[in-house]
Amino acid sequence: MATKKRPEHYGPAHIFYNDEEAQKYTTNTRMIEIQTEMTERAIELLNLPPDKPSLLLDLGCGSGLSGECLTDLGHSWIGIDISRSMLDIARERDVEGDTILGDMGEGICFRPGTFDGAISISALQWLCNADKKCHNPVKRVYHFFETLYASMKHGSRAIFQVYPENPQQLEMLTSQAIRAGFGGGVVVDYPNSTKAKKIFLCLFCGVTNISMPKARGTDVSQNQSVMFTQRNSRIHKRQKSIKKSRDWIEEKKERRRRQGKNVRSSTKYSGRKRKPHF
Amino acid sequence: MRVTRFLKMRLMTHNMLTSHVKGVTNGYPLILEATETNEKEIDFNPEFIAKMIPRIEWSALVNAMEKLGKADLIPEEVADEYENDEDFLHKAHHALLEIDVIKGNLVCPQSGRKFPISNGIPNMLLNEDEV
Numbered sequence: 001m002a003t004k005k006r007p008e009h010y011g012p013a014h015i016f017y018n019d020e021e022a023q024k025y026t027t028n029t030r031m032i033e034i035q036t037e038m039t040e041r042a043i044e045l046l047n048l049p050p051d052k053p054s055l056l057l058d059l060g061c062g063s064g065l066s067g068e069c070l071t072d073l074g075h076s077w078i079g080i081d082i083s084r085s086m087l088d089i090a091r092e093r094d095v096e097g098d099t100i101l102g103d104m105g106e107g108i109c110f111r112p113g114t115f116d117g118a119i120s121i122s123a124l125q126w127l128c129n130a131d132k133k134c135h136n137p138v139k140r141v142y143h144f145f146e147t148l149y150a151s152m153k154h155g156s157r158a159i160f161q162v163y164p165e166n167p168q169q170l171e172m173l174t175s176q177a178i179r180a181g182f183g184g185g186v187v188v189d190y191p192n193s194t195k196a197k198k199i200f201l202c203l204f205c206g207v208t209n210i211s212m213p214k215a216r217g218t219d220v221s222q223n224q225s226v227m228f229t230q231r232n233s234r235i236h237k238r239q240k241s242i243k244k245s246r247d248w249i250e251e252k253k254e255r256r257r258r259q260g261k262n263v264r265s266s267t268k269y270s271g272r273k274r275k276p277h278f
Numbered sequence: 279m280r281v282t283r284f285l286k287m288r289l290m291t292h293n294m295l296t297s298h299v300k301g302v303t304n305g306y307p308l309i310l311e312a313t314e315t316n317e318k319e320i321d322f323n324p325e326f327i328a329k330m331i332p333r334i335e336w337s338a339l340v341n342a343m344e345k346l347g348k349a350d351l352i353p354e355e356v357a358d359e360y361e362n363d364e365d366f367l368h369k370a371h372h373a374l375l376e377i378d379v380i381k382g383n384l385v386c387p388q389s390g391r392k393f394p395i396s397n398g399i400p401n402m403l404l405n406e407d408e409v
Contacts, residue, residue, distance in 0.1 A: 053326040102402035109298040
């Protein structure tokens with residue numbers, strides 16, 4: 001489980017991401033690494049035409065970490081964020097795209113059919129909170145999706161990396177997106193790992209019958225429901241292998257593989273005892 | 279040492295922004311009131327510009343350029359075969375990407391609501407009663 005409290009619980013985004021927090025966020029190399037990785041995955045899911053410059057929308061662009069990835073790939077982008085401190089850092093960092101101070105829940109203020117795609121990294125869960133008395137999260141989420149749908153080109157995609165607090169929240173986001181006209185669903189990368197698990201909401205604008213992109217870290221043969229039955233059956237048998245035995249090592253390796261970690265393949269030497277030395 | 283360039287709002291972004299105040303039916307184009315602008319060179323990418331032209335409301339761009347007193351830098355109409363018209367694409371590139379608004383206001387044409395631009399960042403946040 002999470003050891004730290006979720007940042008959404010500390011307060012609204014524009015207050016939580018003050019100067020200090022924004023600076024922390026942008027100088028922390030681990031943050032940068034994770035953000036970059038997730039952005040690259042989101043761009044992959046966007047499925048843009050190769051080698052052509054596109055105009056993208058970055059929702060919750062923050063200090064422009066994700067935007068820099070877009071620039072590196074030759075795309076232009078416009079970013080929206082609610083935190084002025086974050087945008088000020090983006091200015092200091094000299095990012096390529098234009099940035100706008102705005103609240104996603106108030107709607108996307110762009111002309112219809114403007115963008116070739118939209119990405120959003122770790123931002124959407126903030127919309128699920130009511131930070132003011134007048135806020136109604138469901139209404140805000142719907143209004144956001146509705147206006148986003150309008151501002152995107154026909155046939156484009158919007159990819160949201162989210163940290164939902166609970167399954168209900170994800171369900172709410174998906175159902176509101178579908179209500180607003182989007183098609184699509186959820187892609188979960190590395191579902192068996194607590195750390196590497198990443199949830200992407202993939203929304204398609206105006207096209208139906210698209211097969212969902214494949215998630216990473218899963219086998220085709222075993223989807224999640226199968227996984228659960230397997231686990232249950234193992235509990236019933238409850239035959240744990242002897243520690244340090246070859247079977248035990250194999251099981252451990254398999255588990256690590258499912259979590260998307262780099263695991264050495266087994267050889268005839270795996271799990272063997274060393275010769276006694278004099 | 280890194281040279282810090284001001285973050286900017288380019289005219290391309292202005293061309294795509296609309297007013298989203300509650301009750302406004304025709305919030306486009308936003309009237310541009312610039313008090314501080316900046317120009318800088320950006321690499322010319324004809325493919326990107328040609329792709330953007332159909333999405334640009336040309337009359338709004340001409341209007342914005344007039345407001346900045348640069349109407350002579352831009353043709354009044356989109357050229358017929360703009361994909362191959364190098365001169366036209368260069369002019370469009372300059373108008374769309376190389377002119378930054380740093381300070382000023384965006385004014386909603388219907389309600390007159392002002393969205394201030396400071397440091398090149400337009401503030402599109404609404405008040406509670408405008409959502």
